[in-house]
Amino acid sequence: MAEPFLIGEAMTGGYGGADILHGCTIAVEKGQIAVIVGPNGAGKSTAMKAVFGMLQLRSGQVKLAGEDITALSPQDRVAKGMGFVPQTQNIFTSMTVEENLEMGAFIRRDDFKDTLAQVYDLFPILKQKRLQPAGELSGGQRQQVAVGRALMTQPSVLMLDEPTAGVSPIVMDELFDRIIEVARTGISILMVEQNARQALNIADKGYVLVQGANRFTDTGAALMADPEVRRSFLGG
Amino acid sequence: MNRTTILFVVLALLYAGTGFLFSWNLALSILLMGLLSSIMALGVNIQWGYAGLFNTGIMGFTALGGLAVVLVSAQPVVAGWNAGGPGILTGLLLGAASIALAVFVWNRMAAGRARMLTTMAILVLGFVVFRAVIDPSVMAVESNDPATFGNLGGLGLPSLLAWPVGGLLAAAAAWAIGKTALGLRSDYLAIATLGIAEIIVAVMRNEDWLARGVKNVDELPRPWPVPYEVFLQKDPGFLDWVTRWGFDPVTASTIIVKLCYVVLFTLVLLAIIWLSERALHSPWGRMMRAIRDNEVAANAMGKNVTKRHLQIFILGSAVVGIAGAMMTSMEGQLVPGTYNPLRFTFLIWVMVIVGGSGNNWGSVLGGLLIGWLWLIVESLGPGMMGLLTSGLADGWFKAHLVEAAPHMRLLTLGVILLLVLRFSPRGLLPGK
Amino acid sequence: MIVVEDLHRHFGGFHAVDGASLTIGTGSITGLIGPNGAGKTTLFNVIAGRLPPTSGRVIMDGEDITGLPPHELFAKGLLRTFQIAHEFGSMTVRENLMMVPARQKGETLWNAWFNRNAVAAEEKALADKADEVLEFLTISHLADQKASQISGGQKKLLELGRTMMVDAKIVFLDEVGAGVNRTLLNTIGDAIVRLNKERGYTFCVIEHDMDFIARLCDPVICMAEGKVLAQGTVDEVKNDERVIEAYLGTGLKNKVKEEAAHG
Amino acid sequence: MDFLNALIAFLNFVFVPGLAYGAQLALGALGVTLIYGILRFSNFAHGDTMAFGTMVTIYATWGFQAMGITFGVLPTALLGLPFGIAATALLVLATDWLIYKFYRKKKAVPTILVMVSLGVMFVMNGIVRLFIGVDEQNFADGGRFLISAGDFKAMTGLAEGLAIRSTQAITVVVAVVVVAWLFWFLQKTRTGKSMRAFSDNEDLALLSGINPDRVVQVTWIIAAALATIAGVLYGLDKSFKAFTYFQLLLPIFAAAIVGGLGNPLGAIAGGFVIAFSEVTVTYAWKKVLTYVVPESMAPDNLIQLMSTDYKLAVSFAILILVLLFMPTGLFKGKSV
């Protein structure tokens, strides 16, 4: 098989002090869903940031569609079709919901009305609140804005850091459904999840990160089936 | 050697260099201003570095400290007192009483129109009564020999006593300000305090009965134990001593006086540092840092944020007030016109930030360094310009530049400030 | 323990809490669920004194505590965590915990200046206590790390840890589980039960993870659009039509997959 | 009773000057509020940026005048304005590249940037004085009055005159237009929105593909234009003097803050609050009242709430009062 669509390979690095990542590799194939799970502080978010170029890597490389993009700035990666929802501070609090979504489509020059309508379909509450500053939303609503913003980009690969943290079950189900749909259109999805069982359910591939290194890597279903993984990382 | 020591050694060399290249008198007088600035910077650091309060009313507290010196140590003006002293006091008490009453009513009544109206009515009425009582007395006092007096004068007490009183006066003002304005955040608090400082200085400039307003009070007594040069120069014992050591009596006397001040100021500075360092490295300091980091969380964790803010605002302002009093009693005169925000607020802020906010030694370093710069560029500026233009042919352009040399004072300061911040963007001694 | 009577909180024209009345029984672990934007956090904020109510009353042990500031409520034993972590970023994790207890000797300036020995002794005790809590949360290794430099989930743990530093009467937990590893969340659940049983803490827990709610809580209250929608045992609430419609959903499409996966 | 005269006296001494001064402050405050809104710091160098822009405009104006080019009844300086704006834009862009950029990359806290801008202020201050010196420069030409007090009296036969200077009128018009434009620009255009996004959350803006350098550049260019326009209009109305421009900083900041930092509408509201509180509270109402009340009741003292000595104090007192009730200004400004 050819190289995965997006791969962060043998990444080692951290925030300036001691290394957080130790030769960690994560990848996702075209149109597939890859899920990263692991204990708190394992380095999941760090790995995501590294793939997005928000962190200086000491070694390892990031490749997108075969091209080495290790040296590119996050902005340039956006231009290359990568989208990212960080775990925290993932909305523009002083801007309205609609403006947040528009900002998601910032690099798009085409008409994004349709996408906007789709996002509103997916998260009806956002439509209601579209003229309200996003900072006044509830925690779960903010999370919906953040995901909606990333969807607006229409990226070729979408990276989500705990997109379902704090959203209600009904919305979470919707969200996962939507993520499957998105993947079916050929967009690759790389996501970190603590609602790991639901996530692995829909995942083509799963990574378990522990202390900045890959502990288990397998298909989503296989990881779900692994009792060791279930007990130690998925809450039994 | 650690960074702190190195920087302080460098600083010492700067002052020593000034002593050798210019004169020791100049070095010492700059050091005095530096020490005073350091104390003010400490006061600001307590507020900003510890609690994140953006106070730009430093000028006002400095001025209040200065006012304390007049009120404490100037000789009373008996004729002025007789003319209107009691009237003014009554007026002030009435004014204070009506404010107190208004606050009382505001707190007691239920929110709504009625409360608004009652409070307003009390304030307006209070203002009218206040003016009616105080105006004639003020007139009477101010027309008492306006060219030399026109004020009530002070209590004629020792000047040293004015220092703590200056602190108290500033603290009292800080209390009142804090009670009203501390709900504001960042730049909004900044402009409010800036405004209050302007108001304080405006009162001091315009209320002649208080401290002669812009007409200034001079010849305030010196604090114990600082002698007067003129007396030293006439004191046979001193002259004897001087000749024995082969000094020039004038130089020796001026230097001794300055050294006296240096000792006094250093003592105060060290005491304040000691207290604030101890406080910072204690649970109290931890609580303050928590409040600075996240007020909401600190409040939810049971810390009374409002009260703590008020406390630290008062403490910091009192420190500034003390420094203000020290400055006025050293200069021997109160000149309200000199209080401008650039010198007494923003320059102090520059000191705090360049020194490294949140670090007491940083504030001292910043105070001594920027204080030195501020005063030395006056001497360096023209020299620098001379150097810069030495390659130029004589003529209109060179003449123009040389003439502009004094304006290089601010330019030089600006360049150096930018350089320092460039190479240590979090200040020379960053706080933790 | 806590009685909320017809509480309203409006933001402009929007009624975030719109006439909620509920009771949190002493010694209970009450679950609070509801769709995003139902007003759960706002309700917490009003109870905990962070926001003044537009109208209505909050009563704690028979005493009207409506509108008291947070620090006074803290003194009465009412603690809360934040949905969006509120750490003290420039302080170490340990310091984040040590600052919590109220009325520390060293918090008065006089003692800080002139009574160092007493303060030092107290500090020692606090540090030990903090280390114990960190141990429990499995983040001892972070004790000396700046709180701004820990992971999102670790911040959540720290939030929880703070409530463990003092003897609380009632603790309001706002989505401690979001972003926390499920295995660890189970441990946290155990701890909550233990605190409840052994020390008699009352808990009110907002959580979207129904497994967690089901394991811990009785009763469960479901809010929607600022009102109480349903109330009862977990099973009652879980099977309430309105709750399913507004909150739980049928989870149909996924459920199908899950079942398929498990054969 | 003579309401007309009372009204004219009021208009002439309170309303018109207050309006014009308010507009002047508002124009200055716009620049401050923009920098604060997008780049998130209080730019102390703004007053001196205004001075610099005005200086270049003055040189350009003198050039035009020397060439015999004028702008009819309008001041020639308006022709020089584009030059001033261009030069100032270059200056602030250079400053940003040389100085501010470093701190932005470092993600320095706003206070550091404030202190840096103080340093920039000192330097600009020196540069301006180096070039044009410390003296006052008058560069206004064209028609001075839209209507002068004397003409007005002659025209209407009233005892009171009403004077409106052309610069006052220009200032008010320009201020309103600029505020409306800026508001539209920030709220409705793509670039404007990207600027707001950048100011809100820099990292996320990056993730949305917004080019931070461009945002910063556009911000500075607009700020430079605003500063120059404000400075030139002020200079036309009063006169140019380096020191006064520095002194303007305080009321400008007051205006920006009381209006609510980051909001263009706030800047204009703030400008008027400051200007009118200065003018009205210290106004002696004697004259107006004398016209209105019967002769027997004519006041014999000045009916002045506060003497003019306290005008600054009064405007600050009002500012504080406003902030007590609206802690982030009239238009819910930002705070960092």
Add this chain to the structure above:
Amino acid sequence: EDVKLGVLIGFTGPIESLTPNMLASSKMAVDEVNASKLFLDGSTLTVVEADSTCTDSAAATSAAERLVTTDGVAGIVGGDCSGVTGAVLQNVARPNGIAMISPSATSPALSTAEDDGLFFRTAPSDAREGEVMAGILMEKGLKSVALTYTNTDYGKGLAEAFATSYTALGGTITINAAHEDGKADYSAEVGALAAAGGDILVVAGYLDQGGKGIIQGSLDSGAFDKFVLPGGMVGDSLPAAIGPGLNGSFGQIAGSDSAGAATFEAKAKELGFDGTSAYSPESYDAAALFALAMQAAKSSKSADYAGKILEVANAPGEKIYPGELAKGLQLILDGQDVDFEGATAVELIGPGESAGRYREIEIKDGKIETIGFR
């Protein structure tokens, strides 16, 4: 020997536009002295500049400290503003025993300041100008005036002195309003002054500062059309800036009918600076007095020559005018008395300050014309 003379004035700050002319004036005197080659057995006199900032007394004190202790000046021309002058006098001049001659500090308070006989000034105390101005107004039959003053010790002192004399003579002051210099806008002041009314507006300010702003505002709004201009307001730049509106306004400035003033102005023009600028003549005289007094004492030590300052400034003796310093130095060398008149008809009285002769002026066709003296 090279004798140094400090010039301590506000090169930066609110009066920065006056100081270049003041400095040039002092230098003019010094150059004259040096050109004569008669000064103290061939000594030369050099000017050392220092910035008083006018308002920051700490800065002024340290600048003076540098002048005295580093440069070793023999005397100080300055300071300029009364506030900093007082500070320098008390904190530097007295302790070091250095004489000061201020060309511009006019606060009445300085008359009584403790000075160990070291402080002199070539500008008269404001108390005197107030009297003179009141007299002029009364003679013109103007019985009711509005008064505005710059809120400094100068403005306030002058306003008080004037108000006292004027009311004593039966005049009415409708309003006595301060204004701050260097402010952005004076509408409030103009509004209040206009509302109070009066036959004429007395502007006790500075011509390139608030005073000018107030006049401009008053003319524009039609509040007043005539103004009384005391010393701080008299200078060519004012009619130039205001234009024909100022015609008919009048005032007075320290000066005398001596030929001195005119000579000085002409010489200044030759050298390319404005000799009519406020306090320029006084600056010339201050520097010249130092030279003459040192010559008379045959010493550049303050302790020696300070006592001679009054001697050379006052009668008896041959009158010395600007441009005649060489003659003066020669006369002193020859052991004769001189009576330095200088540009302002110097006559030091009492504690060593200018007696205060005033030149009455009126603005006619955009020019300042002298119409008399008193």
